[in-house]
Amino acid sequence: MSLPTFDGWTCPIPLKDYPNIVMGHGAGGRMMNDLIRHLFAAEFQNPLLGQMADAANLDLNGGRLAFTTDSFVVSPLFFPGGDIGELAVNGTVNDLAMSGAEPLFLSAGFILEEGLPMETLGRITNSMARACRAAGVQIAAGDTKVVNKGHGDGIYINTSGIGTIARDIEIAPQNARVGDSIIVSGTLGDHGIAVMSVREGLTFETEIRSDTAPLHGLVQTMLQAAPQVHCLRDLTRGGLAAVLNELAEASKVGIEFDETKVPLKGAVLAACEMLGLDPLFIANEGKLVAFVPEQLAERCLGAMRRQALGQEAAIIGRVVADHPGIVVARTSVGGSRVVDLPAGELLPRIC
Amino acid sequence: MSLPTFDGWTCPIPLKDYPNIVMGHGAGGRMMNDLIRHLFAAEFQNPLLGQMADAANLDLNGGRLAFTTDSFVVSPLFFPGGDIGELAVNGTVNDLAMSGAEPLFLSAGFILEEGLPMETLGRITNSMARACRAAGVQIAAGDTKVVNKGHGDGIYINTSGIGTIARDIEIAPQNARVGDSIIVSGTLGDHGIAVMSVREGLTFETEIRSDTAPLHGLVQTMLQAAPQVHCLRDLTRGGLAAVLNELAEASKVGIEFDETKVPLKGAVLAACEMLGLDPLFIANEGKLVAFVPEQLAERCLGAMRRQALGQEAAIIGRVVADHPGIVVARTSVGGSRVVDLPAGELLPRIC
DSSP states (O other): OOOOOOSSOOOOGGGTTOSBOOGGGGSSSHHHHHHIIIIIIHHHTOHHHHTTOSSEEEEETTEEEEEEEEEEOOSSSEETTEEHHHHHHHHHHHHHHTTTEEEEEEEEEEEEETTOBHHHHHHHHHHHHHHHHHHTOEEEEEEEEEEOTTSSSSEEEEEEEEEEEOTTOOOOTTOOOTTOEEEEOSOSSHHHHHHHHHHTTOOOSSOOOOOOOOOHHHHHHHHHHOTTOOEEEEOOTTHHHHHHHHHHHHHTOEEEEEGGGSOOOHHHHHHHHHHTOOGGGSOOSSOEEEEEOHHHHHHHHHHHHTSGGGTTOEEEEEEESSSTTOEEEEOTTSOEEEOOOOOSOSSSSOO | OOOOOOSSOOOOGGGTTOSBOOGGGGSSSHHHHHHIIIIIIHHHTOHHHHTTOSSEEEEETTEEEEEEEEEEOOSSSEETTEEHHHHHHHHHHHHHHTTTEEEEEEEEEEEEETTOBHHHHHHHHHHHHHHHHHHTOEEEEEEEEEEOTTSSSSEEEEEEEEEEEOTTOOOOTTOOOTTOEEEEOSOSSHHHHHHHHHHTTOOOSSOOOOOOOOOHHHHHHHHHHOTTOOEEEEOOTTHHHHHHHHHHHHHTOEEEEEGGGSOOOHHHHHHHHHHTOOGGGSOOSSOEEEEEOHHHHHHHHHHHHTSGGGTTOEEEEEEESSSTTOEEEEOTTSOEEEOOOOOSOSSSSOO
16 A cells, blocks of 8 residues: 655654653643644644633634533543543533533544443443433434444543533633632542542542532623633643643733632542642542632622532632743742643543 | 442343444444434433434524534554545534535544554644645644553544534435435445455555545535435445435335446455455445435436546435335346345444
């Protein structure tokens, strides 16, 4: 056979240190950002991909549409508080919600490994269906592929989603303004530690459960209280640290926050200390961060706290003019430290 | 840990013969149909999924939208005439085109296996970008996951797509009418045999190349010549045999076609005879079948033949009132045979 010709493709310089894909390229940190910016966004010549928004914002049929995609490869498939099916629905619902959209339709693409028990697939599908009903979305399109045993891990699921965005919504990673208050919607690290604890066979006094949940209802409440929310992001791979760094860079602003104000469950904190992990870097699947004009922040926070998914919301910091692109944490002992984007892999296959 | 509870999920009866997923569940034949109808469509309670249309047809923002998803797991990644990247773009463009939509935006979800050479990923991305430019679509959203070595096969790609459908288009698997002429757009089996020949190390006198191509331009031409096209399907997994059976069942009509009129390349026919395969069951990635009212068929065919992708189009048969749900082929020796839906797996991992 004659190999197809490729018009002089050469590896972009920032990727040359890694001749092969490593786990860190999927971890939500700097290595993944490099891959997206220097390979995918560069090849597809699409500035949307380089902006790292959770969903693309498209004009279609005279209205505004949000469009997003996410693949789920979590291991194990079932974990305390959830499973891959529920995660696949909520994850894409949340990516739509973070652009202020009303999530409407999902697609589901299944890559099944030969030998997957039909009962496992049934339980996962059942869980997806229940998550769809809970979130008020419909699965409108699907696809099924089967790969040979040893070329998968039971099941991988891709969900893509579309939703409509109201005309007056202006939420984007570039929209943070100096003075904005930074609100997180609840305790951090629950999902990552829950998955990790099953995988590593760890048990804690209190069971740590994934926080997987659809956040569009909470976002609606927030937008009613504070229509001028500037930025919204769910805190998935790379955790709060990754998201704050991405927003600081996209908006060319500095960020300061108070570590002692970050909501954390005692059990998660204990697990992190035992394992040498920083909860700021750990994935969540039902938590968001919002950048809100200071004068609206208390009102927004109050509205959030009246919702089950925002009961433990807290204002943790603010956007500053100093050190653009840099995230600084005030520590419990009164000092400060730079919180950088995680480089590579902390907890692989967490979503 | 306590496993999540599943409200009495039990395996639907038609799936009970298979306690585990086998390759046939992804092959486009009866086993895959059973899985979709009795598990996915039943759980998601969504009649759209049971109708087996190539793309969902949604009302949104006061207009009509097509939405579809497809995962690509082809092995090997590069084959004569194409690669997984080009396939992933054209496949989803074609699913949109088959509902009469103008394809506009795609998402790209990558599942990369640890160890994949960066250069391979670069070549595939470059190929996707070129296919997007050729088809006039944009990749608007992306996602990257990495799985451990031994849990993938280099790269799997999911593409989902959205496009707009003009108000007057009425194409659906249920719309075949008695008397309709059945047109195929060109030679069958090229893609499947091209991939298979690399995988099995076969060489033929003439190189057989994949027919991967975007078909929405051809569809536009057809709709201009024959606005009342009733059904359109691209002939992917399961080939012409699977599609004709699905349309006969969806429309509750009979189908008759003349085997000698089905366009075939000599080399593909020779390969099929050598391998004991029936070209009617083999996957194509740049061919479609159309059901067109008889009085418009010649005009539609003429318009197709003036396009590069329809040069070898042919009318192969018609829709009949007899034997609803059954597809009958007139054979070269003057007899006839029932062409059933393929049961399970002919050529695994062909797309």
